[in-house]
Amino acid sequence: MSDVMEDYLKAIYVLESEEGPPVSTSAIADRLGKTPPTVTSMLEKLADRELIHREKYKGVELSDDGRTLALEVLRHHRLIEAYLAEHLGYSWSEVHDEADTLEHHISEEFERRVAASLDDPAVDPHGDPIPGIDLEPPADDGSRPLTTAAVGDRVVIARVSDRDDEELEYLDRAGIVPGTTVEVVDVAPFGMVTVAVDGGEQSLPESVAASVRVRATEADNGVPDEEVSGA
Amino acid sequence: MSDVMEDYLKAIYVLESEEGPPVSTSAIADRLGKTPPTVTSMLEKLADRELIHREKYKGVELSDDGRTLALEVLRHHRLIEAYLAEHLGYSWSEVHDEADTLEHHISEEFERRVAASLDDPAVDPHGDPIPGIDLEPPADDGSRPLTTAAVGDRVVIARVSDRDDEELEYLDRAGIVPGTTVEVVDVAPFGMVTVAVDGGEQSLPESVAASVRVRATEADNGVPDEEVSGA
DNA sequence: TATAAGTTTTAGCGTCGTCTAATTCGACAC
């Protein structure tokens, strides 16, 4: 397994979680910053090794082996993020890039020691679940995108996508961090969501709001109380 | 700079310290486990980038740029070794392999934070000097190979080469660790050195003794008191 | 249902780092 293959598997895993299988060639290409032909040829190799199931022109899906490998990389990534924040003083918005490289280069021993020194954390600094040592897919945490909340909802920030550094810094400064409780004060027709946090208000464009996941506050029952789209 | 190039530069740096320039193609090939033609072609690339000076059929020598790069990698390596031992509970004989990989994959930020959390250490767990942030070559530390000591000398273990895991484990168990004071009780004609340590005695074959470096104890003046070989 | 638009794959190529086999070089002995 090369670093590169690990990156493909991780990308497919995340895309499966976001959009469900099958995952398209172009979605992978976009996420990894490669051209579609490059992705096609790597998908052929992954299929040869039976890490994915592939139907030409249709898309791919992780096999059990591929999923296990993807979860191992994801476990590395999130443990490293947690470690950097906890023991080396990184802020939660800085850890992603460092972890993205290191995840491919640590030993099992290192993984064990880092996990132990953190007391086997369940989530990373962005609120994303850390796969366990058994490499089973983490259970659904009941969070949903902020874009599905309705005006008046009081919700707790569960996770913030770690894809974009600048966005993260912005949200950090705005006080929108995992664990904070916010109230939705407005949802504009073009998807802009405004929340009350810390006495102030913050408006988030749809693209950003979609990458913030929330959970109902303890008072609520955890089920969205609006229709979410059709259904 | 690829990982691979960094490995070549580091190897050339170490070989220059051990044997002085010029460094031969085959010495590099041996150290890195590559074939000589492979090394030749990489040396051409390093020379193109002016990281080394090269005379065909003669050997190579680091340029100033190349040396700086080598020292940066070495700084990473030794800082990581120190960090693993100090903060993650690795023993000093286990750290080498992990550091050998990670040294190529950490950011400047990570380097800074690790150095700070260790309070800018001067040596790694094997006793090897850690190049400073200025990337100047470390000054001679006055140590010399144990093979140059004479019977009756009392010396302090200064450094133990980190090349071989098993050798390291053995020396660790024998109590031959940086900082220990030992007395040389015998030097056999074929190079075997026997030292008294901890009330017991340990005999080391020449190959091992050569990779252990010692310094005079405080009582001494730091200058070898025997002729060392010709000179 | 025929065609256009968009996606995916195929074809063909370049670079990097590695190898083996063949050749050339340099140094030392005679």
Add this chain to the structure above:
DNA sequence: GTGTCGAATTAGACGACGCTAAAACTTATA
């Protein structure tokens, strides 16, 4: 001086991974 032997380089190949341009497939639409 010349021959020989070990070290180094050249020649030629390969696998991994990336790209662009062209062809093929899918799907939506008219």
